[in-house]
Amino acid sequence: MYALGLELTDPGFDFTILSDFRKRLVEGEAEQLLLDAMLAVFKEQGWLKQRQRQRTDSTHVLAKVRAINRLMCTGSAMRFALNSLAIVAGEWLLAHSDPEWVDCYGHRIEESRLPRSQEERQALAERIGRDGSNLLTDLYAAEAPAWLREIPAVEILRRIWIQNYVWVEGQLRWRSNEDLPPGKQFINSPYDPEARYGKKRETRWTGYKVHITETCEEDAPHLITHVATTAATTTDEALTETIHANLQQTELTPRQHLLDSGYITAPILVSSQQQYGIEVIGPARVDVKWQANTEQGIDASQFAIDWQRQQAICPEGQHSISWTPAIDHRTNEVIKIKFSTTDCGRCPRQVHCIRSVKKYKRRTITIRPQAQHEALQAARRRQKTPACAKEYALREGIEATISEARAGLWHAPLPLYRPCQNALAASRHCRGDQCGTRSSMARWGRTRSYKRFCFPEAVSCSLKEFPNNVKKWEEPIIHGR
Secondary structure, X not given: XXXXXXXXXXXXXXXXXXXXXXXXXXXOOOHHHHHHXXXXXXXXXXXXXXXXXXXXXXXXXXXXXXXXXXXXXXXXXXXXXXXXHHHHOHHHHXXXXXXXXXXXXXXXXXXXHOOOOHHHHHHHHHHHHHHHHHHHHHHOOXXXXXXXXXXXHHHHHHHHHHHHEEEEOOEEXXXXXXXXXXXXXXXXXXXXXXXXXXXXXXXXXXEEEXXXXXXXXXXXXXXXXXXXXXXXXXXXXXXXXXXXHHHHHOOOOXXXXXXXXXXXXXXXXXXXXXXXXXXXXXXXXXXXXXXXXXXXXXXXXXXXXEOOOOEEEOXXXXXXXXXXEEEXXXXXEEEEEEOOHHHHHOOOOXXXXXXXXXXXXXXXXXXXXXXXXXXXXXXXXXXXXXHHHHHHHHHHHHHHHHHHHHOOOOOOXXXXXXXXXXXXXXXXXXXXXXXXXXXXXXXXXXXXXXXXXXXXXXXXXXXXXXXXXXXXXXXXXXXXX
């Protein structure tokens, strides 16, 4: 009542209205409009200003689905597709289905119902694969109505079959764990194909990640200025540039941005200052090489770099003989610098510099381009000072903000892909807290003179187009196509 400015005598409203309002807000894609309106008011009141210090952190968001394994996922995907087809194309499904499917997929797929031995599980996986392949073959046949292929559950089935099965000598086989798509593309549940498996230190989850940014001036209210939801597999560093660009667009660019090490890379240290005038405060990633982690080790920071002559000078005064720009395994621009085997061979400090077992030893160092190298070295020196530790201590407050918000966080999937009226019908019945397939599938079962059975109670069938550049996982799973 206080937040709404209501009188103390106002009867107010039932608290459940808030959940209805939130649902309408997300379905109308108006959540950003609300945040923008609030930020505008905060600016008018003088609570938000340009160049205020801000801080950012992320936390995990659980998808509203069960955590299931690959075998359960394929069975659930088959069941989800059958449920959707039963609603909008019952007659077509009767003509293109196997009577045994009612017993196989009529109940919820549970681990307790699955076989225990690896051989039996492999056989079940391949049987489910054949059933799904047969269904997809009929759906993609020339005589099949084209709109059936536009039903979200059918497209999800196709994608899950691509990631879990492969044709080998004319036979559909269960993929080995070594032959699966990368985690950022792997669908973990047919009921939320955007949810991904995430891992951050000891925390593992299926769902999403949310990044929250807020002001943290000591003499001003702490206000959230930016919120972004990403896939669980998206790294924190991938969001830093986006956050800075969005804050600049809303005229809320901070002078200092307090971040943990996951958000900070050498390119970000440079671009933040050059493009946005933002000083990034936080622990830069440390040098993990053994020289940097032994008491007398000679690490790369002890080498003087002559950028004009493209040479490095070691602490013993020896000059490098090779300077080679390259790209490392993480696609970063680097420079590989080598020293003479003669100079290194007679160096009195060789034991603190080289551990090579080769007869002719030489030191090689890898550094970033000049701007990145200097920014990284400066950040590493600064983070060892008491002044930096005092500034960075303010970042901890964002964890309290996240703790308060975590109980109310939830993810609303992207709008359903609705290309035609019939597909729309399937979407309308297969979303929300209750799946509208119970009566339709039961009628399908009775038509076949089979027993009535139960169906899933909570599904979300949002659909995001599969990346076009992932050729291996875009191939059709239908044999002969």
